[in-house]
Amino acid sequence: MKNPKIKIQQTDLLSDNWYILNKVTYDYQKEDNPIETHIREVYDRGNGAAILLYNSAKKTVILTRQFRMPTYLNGNASGMMIEVCAGLLDKDHPEQCIIRETEEETGYRLSTVHKVFETYMSPGAVTEILYLFVGEYDATMKVNEGGGIDTEQENIEVLEYTFDEAFAMIENGEIKDAKTIMLLQYAKINNFT
Numbered sequence: 001m002k003n004p005k006i007k008i009q010q011t012d013l014l015s016d017n018w019y020i021l022n023k024v025t026y027d028y029q030k031e032d033n034p035i036e037t038h039i040r041e042v043y044d045r046g047n048g049a050a051i052l053l054y055n056s057a058k059k060t061v062i063l064t065r066q067f068r069m070p071t072y073l074n075g076n077a078s079g080m081m082i083e084v085c086a087g088l089l090d091k092d093h094p095e096q097c098i099i100r101e102t103e104e105e106t107g108y109r110l111s112t113v114h115k116v117f118e119t120y121m122s123p124g125a126v127t128e129i130l131y132l133f134v135g136e137y138d139a140t141m142k143v144n145e146g147g148g149i150d151t152e153q154e155n156i157e158v159l160e161y162t163f164d165e166a167f168a169m170i171e172n173g174e175i176k177d178a179k180t181i182m183l184l185q186y187a188k189i190n191n192f193t
Helices: 069-073 094-106 163-171 178-189
Strands: 006-015 020-029 035-044 048-055 060-067 080-083 085-088 114-120 129-136 157-162
Touching (some): 048 094
Antiparallel strands (some): 048 060, 060 157
């Protein structure tokens, strides 16, 4: 169902070098009926999925650390980010995607995951919907060392922390990634710890 108060007038492609960046010109009808013309740049990189891997017996989580250029350009001196495992859907169903990404990035092979919610992470500029999951892991599920795929130029370090360590890392600023903070808070609210 489309919003009758929005009428897209024009979409201009600005870049398709990595993903798609469009300039969208549209009319927006305000509540008191005047119509305004707006112009916005919209970045479409596809949808993604992320997962908090947790071990209920050990009270631990698996996180990753990797270099993120956009954070480096915006004040993160090392460019390194601690995050939950995540990836783009690449035309997969979100559950299939996150099971694949979990094995590629962390080396753990999951058979089931539980979707907890979906979110727009930066709705003012990016079209991406991020599907967020939790999944339980144990040592028997470890099938390789993880670290990502060389052809995708991934250099991912796999980390294991206690829940308490991860919560402290949010508080002291070591974890700044929104999806990771959201999933750790979900775990705390739902008594995973």
